[in-house]
Amino acid sequence: MPQLTPAAPGGLPLLGHIPSLVGRRLSFLEEMRDHGGVVRIRLGRTPAFVISDARIAREVLSDGGTTFARGRFFRKLRPLLGDGLGTSDGPFHMRQRRMVQPAFHHSRPGYDIETMRGVIESRIGSWRAGMTLDIAREMDRLGVALITKTLFSSDTAAGEVRDVQESIADFMVGVGIRTVVPSDLLERLPIPANRRFNAARDRLEHAITKVIADYHADERDHHDILSMLIEARDPEGLPMSDQELRDEVLSLVVAGGDTTGHVLGWIFHELGQHPEAERRLHDELDQVLAGRTVTADDLPKLGYVEQIVNETLRLRNPGWLVMRRTTRALELGGVPIPAGTELLVSVSALLRDPAVYADPMRFDPDRWAPDRAKSLPRDLFLPFGAGTRKCAGEPLARISMALVLATLPTRFRLRPVPGHRVREMALGTMSADKIPMTLESR
Numbered sequence: 047m048p049q050l051t052p053a054a055p056g057g058l059p060l061l062g063h064i065p066s067l068v069g070r071r072l073s074f075l076e077e078m079r080d081h082g083g084v085v086r087i088r089l090g091r092t093p094a095f096v097i098s099d100a101r102i103a104r105e106v107l108s109d110g111g112t113t114f115a116r117g118r119f120f121r122k123l124r125p126l127l128g129d130g131l132g133t134s135d136g137p138f139h140m141r142q143r144r145m146v147q148p149a150f151h152h153s154r155p156g157y158d159i160e161t162m163r164g165v166i167e168s169r170i171g172s173w174r175a176g177m178t179l180d181i182a183r184e185m186d187r188l189g190v191a192l193i194t195k196t197l198f199s200s201d202t203a204a205g206e207v208r209d210v211q212e213s214i215a216d217f218m219v220g221v222g223i224r225t226v227v228p229s230d231l232l233e234r235l236p237i238p239a240n241r242r243f244n245a246a247r248d249r250l251e252h253a254i255t256k257v258i259a260d261y262h263a264d265e266r267d268h269h270d271i272l273s274m275l276i277e278a279r280d281p282e283g284l285p286m287s288d289q290e291l292r293d294e295v296l297s298l299v300v301a302g303g304d305t306t307g308h309v310l311g312w313i314f315h316e317l318g319q320h321p322e323a324e325r326r327l328h329d330e331l332d333q334v335l336a337g338r339t340v341t342a343d344d345l346p347k348l349g350y351v352e353q354i355v356n357e358t359l360r361l362r363n364p365g366w367l368v369m370r371r372t373t374r375a376l377e378l379g380g381v382p383i384p385a386g387t388e389l390l391v392s393v394s395a396l397l398r399d400p401a402v403y404a405d406p407m408r409f410d411p412d413r414w415a416p417d418r419a420k421s422l423p424r425d426l427f428l429p430f431g432a433g434t435r436k437c438a439g440e441p442l443a444r445i446s447m448a449l450v451l452a453t454l455p456t457r458f459r460l461r462p463v464p465g466h467r468v469r470e471m472a473l474g475t476m477s478a479d480k481i482p483m484t485l486e487s488r
């Protein structure tokens with residue numbers, strides 16, 4: 047039976063809740079939980095709903111576009127990113143997903159641990175005890191280095207890998223601003239920020255197009271993700287066109303480059319604040335690795351590493367805003383929702399729900415200890431989304447984070463700079479603004 051729709055307080059006559067959403071971002075979405083599981087807001091004059099009930103959010107996120115299609119956030123991304131997995135819908139999305147996902151599957155991964163470890167070693171190779179670094183930016187760069195090297199491992203692609211690595215940060219800042227600022231006007235002004243964004247976009251697109259052309263010309267299997275995407279065939283036996291390949295690669299670079307590094311930055315921030323957790327991590331590394339470098343066989347034995355990763359994915363999830371649009375009228379949690387309505391889901395807010403996680407703002411890796419984790423509803427733990435829309439890169443992200451955690455702390459202990467307050471910054475995804483930390487040898 048339909049109930050009276052709970053509405054959020056504080057909407058302005060013309061702008062509705064846009065100023066609250068743009069100004070307070072994640073905090074605004076977190077507050078919506080107090081008003082109900084499905085709460086009406088206004089984006090300008092257009093009604094929209096914030097979904098804070100984890101079970102309903104799961105239903106909304108997991109649909110492949112039949113009932114809940116990509117919403118406004120993604121439509122703004124489409125002209126920038128094209129039609130890759132991150133932005134497409136319906137049968138086309140399913141076709142692409144069947145072709146892309148095998149490249150990330152555990153049983154046949156298009157990446158190898160040795161190459162990834164090499165990337166980590168070379169990024170921290172110049173680090174010395176006593177240096178103070180912004181670990182947020184360092185980890186972002188490492189995240190991008192890992193995804194680019196796994197996508198294109200060929201030595202002939204080194205120049206393009208560098209182009210992608212050097213342009214992605216400006217590109218993603220621009221994409222982030224474009225997704226939270228509702229008007230298109232700002233984007234057309236000839237200001238330095240727009241010039242930087244346009245230059246980064248051109249460089250990125252040129253590099254990706256060039257690598258694809260080079261891989262086609264060379265015809266060798268480079269045992270990387272791009273080679274697997276080129277080899278992939280749809281049910282009719284057709285490969286992806288060059289445009290489809292370009293869109294998928296861009297989607298992967300953006301989705302992978304704007305997430306794994308952020309979570310890694312938060313991991314070291316949390317470890318810096320929780321010496322006991324850091325000590326237990328060191329104990330585990332000493333015991334399992336005993337001074338060796340990490341191999342693929344070690345990863346399943348690093349249980350505490352996994353607990354730290356899960357707890358950081360929960361407390362500092364990058365997915366602060368995911369949007370969908372209803373394709374038909376329906377009811378959610380008893381609330382009638384018309385066709386064509388925008389729905390807002392904050393994965394970050396869902397994972398901080400006190401109804402699911404006791405003392406949710408506390409960093410507590412032991413929530414995920416085997417005996418305690420049993421009492422948590424695993425079907426509501428959605429740090430990578432759900433269903434046919436679940437993150438395609440989850441296996442790669444998890445392996446990347448575990449490898450970094452099994453490498454960097456064997457060399458250095460990262461100490462927070464006293465007096466600095468780390469802030470959450472929600473643009474396209476949620477990251478830390480700055481995490482200054484000083485290196486100590488171990």
Ligand code: HEM
Nearest residue numbers: 131132301302305306309365429430431435437438439443
């Ligand atoms: C810690 C790291 C990561 C987190 C927390 C994360 C989280 C997410 C979430 C929540 C979604 C679902 C969005 C939605 O429902 O609309 C998603 C989708 C996606 N992610 Fe990730 N992600 C991470 C890393 C990666 C990496 C490394 C890649 C690729 C290399 C990647 C590629 C994708 C793609 C392609 C999608 C769209 C999937 C689809 O709609 O079919 N992600 N991710």
